[in-house]
Amino acid sequence: MASKLQTPLTVAAYKSDVHNDWCPGCGDFGILQAVQQSFAELGLPPWESMVFAGIGCSGKVFNYMATHGVHTLHGRVLPFAVGAKLANPNLEIVAVGGDGDGYGIGAGHFVHAGRRNVDMAYIVMTNEVYGLTKGQASPTLGRGQQTKSLPLPNTNDAIQPLALALSSGYTWIGRSYAFDGKHLKEMIKKAMQHKGMALLDVLQPCPTFNDLHTTEWFNKKVKGAGENEMVPRVFNINEQGYNGSVQDPTNLDEVNTKRTKAFEMANFRGERIPVGVFYEIKLPTYDERMQAQVPMLKQYAPATMPYQDASHLPTTDLSKVYEEYMF
Amino acid sequence: MKVVNDFSWMIGGPQGTGVDSSANLFAQACATAGLWVFGKREYHSNIKGKHSYFQVRVFDKPVHSHVDDVHLLATFEDSTARLHAHEVVKGGALIYDPTKITLDDLNLKSGIVTLPIDFNTVLRHVAEVTGEDYGKLAIMKNVIAVAASMALLRMDISHMEETLSRLFTGKKAKLVPTNMAAVKKAYEAVSGLSKETHDQFHYYLEPNKSTPKRLLINGASSTAMGKLKAGCRYQSYYPISPATDESNFFESHPEYGIAVVQCEDEIAAIDMALGAATTGVRASTATSGPGYCLMAEGLGWGGMNEVPIVLFDYQRGGPSTGLPTRQEQGDLMFSVFSGHGEYPRLVMAPADIDDHFHTAFESFNYADQFQTPVTILNDKFLTHSIQTIPPFKESGLVINRGRLATQEELEAAIAEGKGFPRFRPDPKTNMSPRPYPGQEGSPYWMTGDEHDDYGHITENPETRMKMHEKRMKKYSLMLEQIPLDKQFKLVGDANADITLICWGSTYGVLIDAVEPLKAKGIKINILNYRMLHPFPIATEAILKKAKKLVVVESNLGTQLGHLIRMGTGIFISTQILKYTGRPMSLNEIVASVEKIHKKEVKPEVDPLTGTSIEKVVLTYGL
Numbered sequence: 010m011a012s013k014l015q016t017p018l019t020v021a022a023y024k025s026d027v028h029n030d031w032c033p034g035c036g037d038f039g040i041l042q043a044v045q046q047s048f049a050e051l052g053l054p055p056w057e058s059m060v061f062a063g064i065g066c067s068g069k070v071f072n073y074m075a076t077h078g079v080h081t082l083h084g085r086v087l088p089f090a091v092g093a094k095l096a097n098p099n100l101e102i103v104a105v106g107g108d109g110d111g112y113g114i115g116a117g118h119f120v121h122a123g124r125r126n127v128d129m130a131y132i133v134m135t136n137e138v139y140g141l142t143k144g145q146a147s148p149t150l151g152r153g154q155q156t157k158s159l160p161l162p163n164t165n166d167a168i169q170p171l172a173l174a175l176s177s178g179y180t181w182i183g184r185s186y187a188f189d190g191k192h193l194k195e196m197i198k199k200a201m202q203h204k205g206m207a208l209l210d211v212l213q214p215c216p217t218f219n220d221l222h223t224t225e226w227f228n229k230k231v232k233g234a235g236e237n238e239m240v241p242r243v244f245n246i247n248e249q250g251y252n253g254s255v256q257d258p259t260n261l262d263e264v265n266t267k268r269t270k271a272f273e274m275a276n277f278r279g280e281r282i283p284v285g286v287f288y289e290i291k292l293p294t295y296d297e298r299m300q301a302q303v304p305m306l307k308q309y310a311p312a313t314m315p316y317q318d319a320s321h322l323p324t325t326d327l328s329k330v331y332e333e334y335m336f
Numbered sequence: 337m338k339v340v341n342d343f344s345w346m347i348g349g350p351q352g353t354g355v356d357s358s359a360n361l362f363a364q365a366c367a368t369a370g371l372w373v374f375g376k377r378e379y380h381s382n383i384k385g386k387h388s389y390f391q392v393r394v395f396d397k398p399v400h401s402h403v404d405d406v407h408l409l410a411t412f413e414d415s416t417a418r419l420h421a422h423e424v425v426k427g428g429a430l431i432y433d434p435t436k437i438t439l440d441d442l443n444l445k446s447g448i449v450t451l452p453i454d455f456n457t458v459l460r461h462v463a464e465v466t467g468e469d470y471g472k473l474a475i476m477k478n479v480i481a482v483a484a485s486m487a488l489l490r491m492d493i494s495h496m497e498e499t500l501s502r503l504f505t506g507k508k509a510k511l512v513p514t515n516m517a518a519v520k521k522a523y524e525a526v527s528g529l530s531k532e533t534h535d536q537f538h539y540y541l542e543p544n545k546s547t548p549k550r551l552l553i554n555g556a557s558s559t560a561m562g563k564l565k566a567g568c569r570y571q572s573y574y575p576i577s578p579a580t581d582e583s584n585f586f587e588s589h590p591e592y593g594i595a596v597v598q599c600e601d602e603i604a605a606i607d608m609a610l611g612a613a614t615t616g617v618r619a620s621t622a623t624s625g626p627g628y629c630l631m632a633e634g635l636g637w638g639g640m641n642e643v644p645i646v647l648f649d650y651q652r653g654g655p656s657t658g659l660p661t662r663q664e665q666g667d668l669m670f671s672v673f674s675g676h677g678e679y680p681r682l683v684m685a686p687a688d689i690d691d692h693f694h695t696a697f698e699s700f701n702y703a704d705q706f707q708t709p710v711t712i713l714n715d716k717f718l719t720h721s722i723q724t725i726p727p728f729k730e731s732g733l734v735i736n737r738g739r740l741a742t743q744e745e746l747e748a749a750i751a752e753g754k755g756f757p758r759f760r761p762d763p764k765t766n767m768s769p770r771p772y773p774g775q776e777g778s779p780y781w782m783t784g785d786e787h788d789d790y791g792h793i794t795e796n797p798e799t800r801m802k803m804h805e806k807r808m809k810k811y812s813l814m815l816e817q818i819p820l821d822k823q824f825k826l827v828g829d830a831n832a833d834i835t836l837i838c839w840g841s842t843y844g845v846l847i848d849a850v851e852p853l854k855a856k857g858i859k860i861n862i863l864n865y866r867m868l869h870p871f872p873i874a875t876e877a878i879l880k881k882a883k884k885l886v887v888v889e890s891n892l893g894t895q896l897g898h899l900i901r902m903g904t905g906i907f908i909s910t911q912i913l914k915y916t917g918r919p920m921s922l923n924e925i926v927a928s929v930e931k932i933h934k935k936e937v938k939p940e941v942d943p944l945t946g947t948s949i950e951k952v953v954l955t956y957g958l
Contacts, residue, residue, distance in 0.1 A: 011355065016777065018391040024784075025755065025792075026754065030337075054776070055779050056773065056775060056776050056777065056778045056779050057774050058779075059614075059773055059775075061611070069793075069815040071781060071783065072781055072783070072793060073780075074876075075755070075779060076779055077614075077640065077779045077780065077781070077782075078775050078779075078781040078782070078791070079614060079781070079782045079783075080385075080781070080782060080783035080784060080785065080793075081611075081637070081784070082607065082634065082637055082784060082894060083634055085603065085607045085634070086603075086605075087604075088599070088603070088604040088607035088608045088611060089607050089608070089610060089611035089614075090611060091597075091608055091611065092570070092572065092607065092608030092609060092610065092612035092613075092614075092619070093611040093612060093614055093615050093773075094611075094617075095570070095595055095597060095612065095618070096569075096570050096595070096612035096613075096615040096617040097615040097616070097773070097774065098621065099774065100615065100773055100774060112369050116552070117601060117604075118600060118604055120600070121599070121600035121604070131450075139780075166920060176341075192755065196529065200684060234702055260363075267570035292372065299595055302590055303593055303594070303595065304590070305590075305591070305593030306593060306595060310617075311570045311593070311595045311612070311617045312569075312570075312612075312615040312616045312617040312772070313596070313772075314567075314569050314593050314617075316567030316569065316618075316735070317735040321589025321734050321735045321736065322733070322734060322735070323565050323566065323567060323697075323730075323733055323734075323735055325564050325565050325567065327561055327564060327728075329591075330524050330561065330564075330589060330592075331561075331727065331728075333549065334551045334553045334557065335549050335550070335551055335552075335727070336364060336368055336549065336550060336551075336552050336724065
């Protein structure tokens with residue numbers, strides 16, 4: 010964990026002076042702003058914070074933050090971010106990327122990041138298209154759907170990221186919507202504060218290439234349960250009594266029940282879109298697991314472990330290991 | 337006839353039956369007796385059943401190579417005897433199990449002592465006297481074969497006891513008496529030979545108590561120790577032969593505090609190491625050819641973002657899955673040219689097992705000094721070969737983290753409020769100051785896109801030129817700043833008839849060939865390229881001065897030969913090559929150099945260039 014500033018900085022302190030070149034109306038703006046607000050409200054020192062990003066429109070988030078910003082390779086944001094976090098757990102690490110980046114080319118890393126439960130948040134900006142390459146179908150676009158750049162309708166089925174995260178072992182799983190600033194910010198803060206691997210899937214419009222699921226579409230009221238009842242399309246499950254937080258991780262009954270419920274909710278398909286915290290459990294982080302095996306890591310992070318003296322002579326004493334090989 | 341302390345031993349058997357441990361036991365027993373050993377391991381990409389064998393050469397001074405001759409072949413089943421009996425020389429010996437094979441079935445030369453041992457009967461005896469379960473003793477056949485070998489070599493039984501006591505300690509100490517019961521039976525079998533028969537075995541080992549303590553170590557462990565000494569504290573890897581041994585070494589020594597992460601694939605392995613390196617830890621990954629291919633994109637990112645990172649490539653036979661457990665020096669061109677676009681990288685290869693330690697240590701300094709990826713080319717041969725070497729020379733080892741951000745620079749960045757100018761080159765040194773996350777004033781940006789001083793994306797043509805030139809200039813800095821004796825070494829007669837040119841693991845056999853060739857009246861010297869890229873241009877004068885150049889490589893394409901041609905325009909048309917997946921033996925090198933010296937090699941058309949070359953292709957070894 011990064012330290013907490015005694016005097017919090019303003020949101021402006023987390024904004025770089027780089028010109029933002031996203032298309033007007035892009036959902037990325039909402040997400041960027043919520044990330045900046047979250048860092049400010051959590052009082053995180055920018056110099057102890059690193060925002061790792063994938064490749065694509067979403068990847069540019071790295072450059073608009075005034076923390077350390079790392080623009081990685083397409084699909085590889087998680088390995089980069091995980092490497093940094095394990096090398097120095099004292100840093101606040103947030104990974105950000107698009108749905109094509111994380112659930113497509115990076116899907117293998119997505120699964121294994123869950124298994125490790127590294128203490129960090131991963132925010133995925135889901136807009137169903139590959140924006141920066143001009144609108145091809147991403148892994149979250151449904152079969153038969155045809156956004157405006159597609160010459161033919163999409164032939165693949167969509168994956169369910171939250172269900173995949175659940176199967177992979179993510180210990181905090183949530184969804185929000187890019188233009189519900191208040192909910193989004195709270196969800197980002199929760200994901201960052203969760204001790205373990207958190208996935209926050211953020212639905213967002215792509216005003217340039219996704220003409221199916223636009224801001225208007227998200228904001229549209231849909232038919233509710235009652236006769237003539239019209240309800241918001243995007244609804245907060247936690248406000249409607251859904252609680253996916255495991256209270257006792259050693260209670261297998263509770264864990265199984267909550268996982269089953271979460272899986273059902275994660276696969277929910279219909280006119281309405283559930284957002285909120287789907288699942289949450291406290292399990293040992295990868296750090297803690299490594300510390301149990303490599304005791305020196307309790308005392309030092311790999312990045313701060315001493316290995317040289319003031320005159321730069323190596324201090325690692327190999328005499329014990331030499332003994333094993335000495336004849 | 338009596339040959340003392342110049343001996344070649346072989347043991348073989350199906351994989352999974354303890355061939356490896358028995359060879360280690362034999363080598364350790366010899367090392368305990370103050371002798372020098374070199375052991376070579378050959379095995380299939382298989383867990384149980386296929387034929388594997390281990391050769392150990394024992395000498396009265398340091399030795400770096402194996403020979404084709406087998407002076408004593410130790411077998412406990414039929415396949416090894418069948419496959420290798422013809423390699424036993426006159427005056428040598430064969431240990432075999434008469435219940436498994438008859439001598440008539442073997443292609444044995446005359447004048448070879450044969451020692452029959454009914455291994456199962458010995459094991460039943462051991463079970464009786466120790467009360468152990470006979471069914472669990474099969475693995476001890478190896479110990480019997482080793483003990484019988486030591487007895488044939490006239491080595492005292494105490495060497496066996498000393499070695500076994502060292503091997504089995506703590507909870508396993510009770511295995512010593514059980515093993516010694518088997519050892520005694522083996523010694524009895526040898527003492528059952530008539531003196532006349534035993535005398536026909538010409539090979540003797542005589543302990544040398546005055547030999548100082550040495551390490552008996554393989555290339556993987558030597559590398560791992562060099563990395564620990566350098567302060568490497570983060571390693572990510574994906575399992576692959578033969579690279580995994582290095583990572584396993586770290587996992588087996590958690591007391592050094594290195595964080596080791598087994599990843600989902602090699603892409604994650606390099607990218608995690610890069611992510612880790614951004615925080616300031618000395619980070620690394622180890623892989624082999626197929627994994628190295630997957631890492632190409634990540635390395636380019638490291639080059640673009642000036643991240644110090646070290647990749648250890650344990651080469652094996654390629655392309656594709658190739659020969660997964662065999663040797664090849666096939667990745668040199670790839671290490672130089674992998675990845676799209678242009679970025680500076682340093683490629684080095686250790687010359688011998690001792691040098692594995694030093695190359696590994698230095699590599700982290702160079703990565704930091706030049707802020708760019710470094711690749712170290714090891715290969716399967718020395719990774720798994722064991723050798724007695726003097727303890728690593730630790731004096732003179734100094735850590736160099738390169739150009740780090742100063743406190744004044746961090747404060748200036750805070751005052752300026754634009755972030756840290758991480759990529760702004762120092763006009764004097766060309767290198768840029770590197771802050772670590774966590775330092776106040778440190779924030780900067782990293783991106784695989786072209787970027788400005790702060791790491792902001794830019795496509796401005798002038799900035800592109802400035803940044804690209806700054807990065808690529810590191811090549812000339814490497815050539816200037818890496819000491820020449822770290823770039824290459826020239827060993828042997830300054831006025832040699834033939835200059836043998838090599839890189840990596842072929843160096844050892846060439847060194848060992850100096851004396852035998854001298855005895856034949858051929859003076860050689862050896863030019864070993866330790867730094868392979870950028871090309872050590874200082875070697876050009878040596879190449880131009882040499883009377884006769886011969887390039888020696890374990891590949892078909894003479895990859896170093898082509899790099900020399902690229903670097904100097906000199907085409908070396910005489911080549912000694914081997915690409916069977918097996919390393920070159922001393923016999924092969926001596927014979928081929930002699931052939932070249934006598935001008936007995938006929939010119940032929942080079943399949944790669946269409947020009948005329950003289951080539952000796954080596955083929956020996958199963």
